[in-house]
Amino acid sequence: MKKVVIVGGGTGGTILANNLARRLAHELRAGQVSLTVLSASDKHMYQPGLLYVAFGRMEVDELYQDQASLLEPGIVFHVDPVEKFVLDKNHVVTKSGKRFEYDYLAIATGSRAMPDMVPGMAENAHHVYTVEAAAKTCEALRNFQGGKVAVVTGVPHKCPMVPLEITFMMYDYFKDRGLLDKVRIHYTYPIGRVHSLENVAKWAAPEFDRLGITYETLFNAKAVDGAKKQVLSEEGSVLDYDLLVAIPPHKGMEVIEKEGLGKSGFMPTNRGTLNLEGRDNVFVLGDTTNLPISKAGSTAHYEAEALGENLAALVRHGRMVRLYEGKVFCFIEAGKDRATYASFDYANPPQPKPPTKAIHWFKLAYNRLYWNSVRGLL
């Protein structure tokens, strides 16, 4: 029997498991293959929904489904996170002490916001990367009566459109509350333009100009002084704020770093095959890779599809059939009721179109359709 073990029950791990269960349905039924998912939680969270929670447009309970309900029959699921990766002996050991042997291992443990990496950020900045933080941001936005709003972005971070989206959404939020004449929004960004993607930056900068949102590039927060309400940058500038909104720097999961599998919890990964470097039967996907591409649900989704095809072919024929081509698709909310998108891969940059209401409504529909997407039906 060939054993496939998937570590992580987020977007990448779940789509991969369901993709493989369909491709290997016959082998699963015949007992020739086993497919096991090991996760830290019995719940699955739709993480992009946290942005909407911060603006009071989604409820927290809308973000969750039972993980077991999302998995195809035939998949063995345990809420038992992996604590040891014994790659030389092809097995992992879980928190409960159980040992799971594998022929093929896929690691999709994800990443987490680490506001503590910037002194003062955790105590003084609002963000949207946990349920608690999104709820606090919602309250802070609701209570805000005017002043300087500063947006700072740490590196690396997941969901690279969030800095722009939260800025545009705040603009409309304060506009609807009749506060625009009392609010000044100042956006900062770590590199020399307002977004990583050049074409997105070319669209967003004139939008900021049109809306009166000021911006500063080459700004990397070094520390936040809560008493003075200032952000100090690595580049030497000082930014005053009344309300500070941060996209905190991220790390991969602690277990990856602890096990010596990758600096900052991100694992060295082959950009085409998604193999962990130096390991033929171990693969990495989603935020856990160190690939120079967006840490986003769509990245995990497209990687899972490529890897599903390859793992099924490896189980059946002992060889891979395709390469992951670096595909990413990101919606970009451009306010409360308009959106655009960026679609790109390793070879082709995005060409974002002007925002429309139709794309915004499609994004809102996708917030619900996600549950079909993660089941592998979409």
Place this chain on the structure above:
Amino acid sequence: MASTREIDARGAFCPGPLMELLAAIKEVEVGDSLEVLSTDKGSADDIPEWARKVGHEVVETREENGVYHVIIRKTK
């Protein structure tokens, strides 16, 4: 002993070569170097500009067969 770490950011549109450098520079020691490989001309200009602004040493920038190599030494 000081080492050089390579960051292969060829074809990296998002987050892009400078973002990769910003993440990696936190993980290396003072005195270590980082060599960024990029196919994006903009980052070949952005990376030295950022390094000079922050005070890191720009060791070398060169182009080979359409790939930009930018080497930065962490100084603090």
